[in-house]
Amino acid sequence: MKVENTKAQMRKGVLEYCILSVLAQGELYPSDIIVKLKEAKLIVVEGTLYPLLTRLKDAGLLTYRWEESRSGPPRKYYKLTTVGDKFLTELDQTWDELSQAVKKTTRKNAQR
Amino acid sequence: MKKTLTANINGTVFHIEEDAYDTLQRYLANIRAQFAGTEGRDEIMSDIEARIAELFNERLDGRSQVVTLADVEHVATIMGQPEDFADGEPAAGPDSAPEERGAPAKRTYKRFFRDPEDKWVGGVLGGLGAYIGMDPLWLRVAMIILVLASVGVLIPIYILLWILVPMADNAPDRLQMRGEPVTVENIKRVVEEGAERVKDGSTRMANEARDIGKDWKRDAAQRKSQAAEIISKLFGVAIIVVAFSMSLGLITGLIGGTWGLWHATWSSEDVGLLELGGLFFNSQQQALWFAIGVIALMAIPLIGLFLAGFRLLLDTRTPKWLGWSLTLLWLAAWVPTMWGAAALGKDFHRENSVRTEETLVQPQAGILYLDALNVAEETEEWSVRFDDGGMDVDMNGLHVENGNIFGAWARLDVERSADSLFHLVVIREAHGATAKAAMARAEEIQYRVEQQGDVLLVSPVVSFSVQDKFRAQDVHFTLHVPVGKSIFLRPGSRNVIYDIDNVTNTLDDDMIGRTWTMTNEGLEDPSKPRPMKNEVIKGEVTPSVTDSTLSKKVAASVWRRPARKTAPRPNHATAAVTSTPVARVELPNVFKLLGLLGRP
Numbered sequence: 001m002k003v004e005n006t007k008a009q010m011r012k013g014v015l016e017y018c019i020l021s022v023l024a025q026g027e028l029y030p031s032d033i034i035v036k037l038k039e040a041k042l043i044v045v046e047g048t049l050y051p052l053l054t055r056l057k058d059a060g061l062l063t064y065r066w067e068e069s070r071s072g073p074p075r076k077y078y079k080l081t082t083v084g085d086k087f088l089t090e091l092d093q094t095w096d097e098l099s100q101a102v103k104k105t106t107r108k109n110a111q112r
Numbered sequence: 113m114k115k116t117l118t119a120n121i122n123g124t125v126f127h128i129e130e131d132a133y134d135t136l137q138r139y140l141a142n143i144r145a146q147f148a149g150t151e152g153r154d155e156i157m158s159d160i161e162a163r164i165a166e167l168f169n170e171r172l173d174g175r176s177q178v179v180t181l182a183d184v185e186h187v188a189t190i191m192g193q194p195e196d197f198a199d200g201e202p203a204a205g206p207d208s209a210p211e212e213r214g215a216p217a218k219r220t221y222k223r224f225f226r227d228p229e230d231k232w233v234g235g236v237l238g239g240l241g242a243y244i245g246m247d248p249l250w251l252r253v254a255m256i257i258l259v260l261a262s263v264g265v266l267i268p269i270y271i272l273l274w275i276l277v278p279m280a281d282n283a284p285d286r287l288q289m290r291g292e293p294v295t296v297e298n299i300k301r302v303v304e305e306g307a308e309r310v311k312d313g314s315t316r317m318a319n320e321a322r323d324i325g326k327d328w329k330r331d332a333a334q335r336k337s338q339a340a341e342i343i344s345k346l347f348g349v350a351i352i353v354v355a356f357s358m359s360l361g362l363i364t365g366l367i368g369g370t371w372g373l374w375h376a377t378w379s380s381e382d383v384g385l386l387e388l389g390g391l392f393f394n395s396q397q398q399a400l401w402f403a404i405g406v407i408a409l410m411a412i413p414l415i416g417l418f419l420a421g422f423r424l425l426l427d428t429r430t431p432k433w434l435g436w437s438l439t440l441l442w443l444a445a446w447v448p449t450m451w452g453a454a455a456l457g458k459d460f461h462r463e464n465s466v467r468t469e470e471t472l473v474q475p476q477a478g479i480l481y482l483d484a485l486n487v488a489e490e491t492e493e494w495s496v497r498f499d500d501g502g503m504d505v506d507m508n509g510l511h512v513e514n515g516n517i518f519g520a521w522a523r524l525d526v527e528r529s530a531d532s533l534f535h536l537v538v539i540r541e542a543h544g545a546t547a548k549a550a551m552a553r554a555e556e557i558q559y560r561v562e563q564q565g566d567v568l569l570v571s572p573v574v575s576f577s578v579q580d581k582f583r584a585q586d587v588h589f590t591l592h593v594p595v596g597k598s599i600f601l602r603p604g605s606r607n608v609i610y611d612i613d614n615v616t617n618t619l620d621d622d623m624i625g626r627t628w629t630m631t632n633e634g635l636e637d638p639s640k641p642r643p644m645k646n647e648v649i650k651g652e653v654t655p656s657v658t659d660s661t662l663s664k665k666v667a668a669s670v671w672r673r674p675a676r677k678t679a680p681r682p683n684h685a686t687a688a689v690t691s692t693p694v695a696r697v698e699l700p701n702v703f704k705l706l707g708l709l710g711r712p
Contacts, residue, residue: 030163045192047143050159054152073123073162 011042017095018042019052020061020080020088027079029067053078061087116178122162124169128179136164136184142194164191225280225289226273233324234274234317242289249338253345275317348424355417362410391517392582394455402452408445412438459583460543464550470536475566478597479627480534482524483604485560485571512578520572522559522587523610526599528630529592536561536568537590543583553580559587572608593630600627616640 015037022028022036030049037043056062061084066074080088115130128136143160147153167187168179227238230248237255241248258266280289389399416438419430475481512518529535540557544550553576560571574587589608593599601609601624609620614628614635628635 030159031166045196046163046190047160047192047194047197050156050163051147051150051197054156054159058152073165076159076162 015042015048016052016056017088017091019049019056020084020091023062023078023080024085024088027077029075029077033078056084060084119179121165121168122158124165126165126168126172126179127177129181132179132181132184135181136179136187139184139188139194143197146194146197160191160197167191223289224277226277227289228279234270234320235279236270236273236277239277239280239289240273249341249345252342253349256342256346257349271317274320279320344424348421348426350421351417352421352425355414355421358417359411359414362407362414366407387512391512391578392456393452394581398448398452398455401448402456405445405447405449405452408441409449412442412445459545459581461545462547462550463541463543463584464547464554465539465541466551466554468538468540470538470561472534472536472568473563473565474534475597477566479566480591480593480597480599481567481602482591482599482609483567483569483602484607485562485569485573515578516558516575517578517580517582518573518575519585520574520607522570522572522574522589522608524570524589524591524605524608525610526591526593526612526628526635528632528634529594529597532594532597533592534594534597535592536570537592539588539590541584541586541588542580550583553583553585556580557585557587559589561589567602570605570608593635595630595632598627598629599635601625 018037018040019033022033028036030046030053033053034043034046034049037049043049053062057064057078060081062078063081064076064078067077069075116127117130117133119126119128119133119136140157140161144153144157147156150156164187167190168183171183171186172179224243225239226235227242227248228235230238230241232238232252237251238248240246241251255266255270386396386400389403390396393399393402416435419434422428423430472480538559538561540554540559542550542553542557544553556576558575560573562569568591570589574585576585591599603624606621606624609623612620612623612635614623614637615631615633616637618637623637626637627639629638630636
């Protein structure tokens with residue numbers, strides 16, 4: 001069992017949650033999302049984002065519209081759908097429960 | 113100076129340097145491969161391309177309008193390596209395999225693709241040539257030769273490769289096919305695509321096979337020239353193979369012939385190869401020139417074949433003077449050959465024979481014992497190689513002594529006598545330029561026959577003067593045996609008898625040591641009557657216990673005592689003379705044939 005695999009598995013679930021959370025704050029196009037995720041050090045390379053966005057969109061959680069750009073071709077702006085909104089609310093709850101669970105069980109917290 | 117291409121990425125036109133283009137092309141293709149089987153692949157790809165266009169725009173802002181390799185590598189750093197794109201699996205972090213980060217790795221990895229740009233049937237050999245770094249022309253030549261040499265298993269292998277090996281139908285694949293550096297993700301890609309490929313491969317192959325005709329028509333001109341080249345190479349190979357096997361034959365023939373002749377005359381001090389030639393030709397010089405001429409006539413075309421084969425195969429040039437001088441030499445070689453052959457032919461023109469009869473003392477008991485005169489005793493210094501029991505004595509025993517040629521090639525046959533007496537007829541044959549000359553030669557032939565009581569001794573050795581040369585001199589003895597009388601073949605007679613007819617078709621070697629009685633049908637061994645009509649023919653005539661005491665081994669030992677003048681009288685044969693043969697049955701030919709087949 002490799003630590004990289006576990007890390008990747010943990011990030012994988014969290015990443016979807018975070019993308020939805022970022023988009024809950026407003027309409028964004030991929031580059032904006034990347035900036036935020038990079039700030040949070042959730043992703044290292046941008047390539048990771050595109051397949052995720054497409055999958056979330058195909059699942060009906062996201063939708064996008066084309067918008068003309070001043071500096072180039074039109075851009076895709078993503079936003080949450082109502083389904084996505086509900087989905088996010090559920091994830092928020094689950095996340096709270098999980099973070100509580102993590103707080104209670106992890107070694108460094110238990111030692112306190 | 114660098115060549116630039118124009119690329120349209122997501123609606124924006126970029127000028128891009130060639131190497132950068134290739135790298136980008138490969139990069140995108142590899143990303144695309146990551147999403148093989150993923151839904152929405154096209155959409156993901158267009159998103160990625162859009163982002164790449166955006167990144168280029170940012171980077172080119174205020175600078176030149178040309179995308180360089182550095183720009184592409186920069187984009188790859190931001191976007192990640194193809195393996196990072198795997199759905200939902202973010203990069204494991206900068207700590208994992210850092211040497212694979214950044215621009216395309218420097219690892220060189222070749223893949224076996226089928227080459228659509230250099231293909232005849234499925235492009236398998238074209239791709240294989242690129243893969244192993246060899247001109248596919250040679251592979252095609254080898255393939256055709258091997259298939260023709262009935263290594264037919266190559267055909268199913270070819271079809272299998274056609275199905276399994278992907279076509280390099282885009283630029284990065286072609287680069288990879290030629291061994292451009294590519295990252296490890298291709299290994300993964302191969303595995304992932306493998307299953308898909310087997311599934312689709314057959315249908316795809318069928319489609320491609322259907323299109324071959326079209327392709328061939330399209331590339332007819334180019335293909336024709338290549339086909340001509342392949343055919344010429346095949347011819348070259350064939351010619352060299354033929355020339356090689358022929359020269360092998362010529363060389364072994366020369367060595368074998370020389371050795372054989374040397375062996376035939378090995379015991380003689382005064383008959384070398386050249387002297388032997390002198391016995392055939394008018395002079396030793398003529399013999400030498402004839403041999404040189406014949407060898408040149410055979411060897412020069414072989415040299416020419418080799419030159420032609422190599423020329424076709426390797427495009428080597430033969431200097432003109434070489435061709436000319438070879439041709440002249442070859443023509444010149446006819447002169448001594450024809451000179452010798454004509455002289456020889458002239459002297460062999462006519463054949464003639466002399467018939468004489470030896471007076472025989474009729475044996476008292478009605479049995480004549482046949483034996484051979486001991487050759488070794490007669491000529492002292494040499495002996496005929498009879499110990500192998502074989503009859504191949506044509507050249508064996510060849511010997512020149514005191515101006516005479518000796519050779520052990522006289523043969524004896526047995527026939528029914530016209531009267532009640534034994535006769536020994538001697539026919540001497542020879543060739544000559546005229547019938548008279550041939551007759552004179554035949555009369556010169558010396559032979560030896562002796563009778564000691566009831567024993568007739570015939571020598572296989574004949575001799576004639578060296579001046580007479582070899583002109584197919586031969587001596588045939590025919591022993592005429594009256595009906596009701598018998599002959600007993602003593603072991604030594606093995607060396608003179610040849611293919612004696614008898615009613616049971618017994619071979620000469622099996623006739624030795626037995627008494628044979630002349631009947632109206634021919635010679636018959638009364639102790640071994642022929643089988644009755646309905647009896648099953650076993651084929652082999654097995655010797656009886658009595659006979660086996662005189663079988664080969666004993667016979668050989670008897671023969672090897674050179675001083676023996678009279679062989680011991682066999683003690684079992686006399687009774688057989690008076691015994692009447694059992695009812696004679698005409699054997700159908702089929703049975704005779706069966707009997708022959710059954711013989712060892």
